[in-house]
């Protein structure tokens with residue numbers, strides 16, 4: 074069964090909510106409501122932006138290697154496309170649910186607007202734990218998911234990319250499946266592809282590089298010298314691993330890291346290249362250094378904390394124990410609204426996801442530009458343009474925050490929401 078749902082606002086939300094809690098979508102709407110209040114936008118604009126414009130839920134029949142059949146659920150949500158094609162990753166995780174995908178799609182809209190890349194926001198999710206499936210099974214799931222969401226995606230409509238549990242191989246299968254259905258190769262339909270299939274130099278490391286550009290700028294703002302700074306990183310996947318590597322290369326001592334299996338710590342600083350070799354051999358950070366609880370990584374005695382795993386890990390129950398002076402959100406939505414308040418009251422600077430992890434979509438945009446023009450840039454060019462965009466975005470958000478006495482999250486969200494609301498107004502779609 075495939076249900077195509079055009080969601081012009083269906084929930085009767087006539088005014089911005091005040092202080093709801095509970096789950097990423099509620100968090101995302103709370104942030105939007107605060108931005109709308111700050112910007113003095115009408116309730117109608119909140120209602121428009123609080124809902125996805127379009128969403129599709131699909132059933133994916135999978136023939137398993139043992140001959141049995143399983144039916145897997147997938148989603149693709151387009152939150153907004155007022156500024157250009159919808160854009161955002163596809164997540165393969167057993168924890169995917171539709172409200173989470175809706176929140177992630179909304180954050181993509183703000184992220185693209187904040188970095189001024191000409192996209193709206195989207196996200197996809199498939200309810201599957203990739204670790205329990207063979208490569209051949211994952212290929213079948215990816216191809217069928219792509220066929221099912223094909224009515225929504227396209228290089229001018231909606232451009233997927235990797236997220237949790239997916240990678241450049243997933244993108245290669247998506248690109249191939251979509252291209253076969255169109256009868257010709259469409260390089261611009263996904264980003265985060267392998268280099269041999271129109272990927273961009275620098276995309277694989279772009280999110281982590283961007284996190285570290287912003288982290289170093291924020292440390293400087295706080296008067297903390299990188300060479301004297303310490304850090305902890307939660308998550309050692311595509312984002313966390315590169316973040317640890319680039320922080321160490323920037324002189325920051327990484328004292329603790331974790332993945333789903335647990336954490337490791339070394340008060341002298343972890344040897345990150347050796348840790349990476351350990352993970353390549355053993356599939357986890359566990360066993361590399363002294364074991365610590367995953368939860369303790371978040372409250373480690375460091376200057377900088379980078380949550381780079383999943384949503385909601387900093388919450389009312391642990392925010393008061395965070396010792397870092399600076400939190401830079403590598404993950405999307407790692408800090409709940411309540412935790413945000415606690416951290417702000419304690420003077421902890423939080424650099425929000427839509428700024429901190431925007432390096433990924435920025436280089437995805439560069440990849441799409443290159444792929445659609447079939448003209449490739451050097452790695453130096455990609456890195457220089459990424460560094461410039463991240464620096465400019467950081468400075469813009471910091472200035473907005475200082476001028477209006479807003480948290481960095483409120484400042485970033487307000488800047489982004491204003492751009493999207495302006496696009497709607499100027500296109501005449503609203504009021």
Ligand SMILES: NC(=O)C1=CN([C@@H]2O[C@H](COP(=O)(O)OP(=O)(O)OC[C@H]3O[C@@H](n4cnc5c(N)ncnc54)[C@H](OP(=O)(O)O)[C@@H]3O)[C@@H](O)[C@H]2O)C=CC1
Pocket residue numbers: 235236237238239280307308309310311312313331332333334357367381382383384403404405406430431433434
């Ligand atoms: N990839 C990208 O370009 C971008 C990703 N993001 C966001 O960054 C975050 C991470 O994504 P990405 O690195 O791509 O995903 P990956 O699947 O590559 O890595 C996720 C990592 O998080 C770890 N993890 C999962 N749950 C926990 C937990 N409860 N505690 C500690 N570690 C955990 C995983 O552990 P294990 O290794 O054991 O599985 C893995 O190391 C997500 O929020 C994503 O939306 C944001 C912007 C761009």
Ligand SMILES: O=C(O)CCC(=O)C(=O)O
Pocket residue numbers: 160161162163181184232233234235236264265405430431433434435437
């Ligand atoms: O690269 C992209 O298009 C999107 C990456 C992503 O999913 C994200 O920034 O959360």
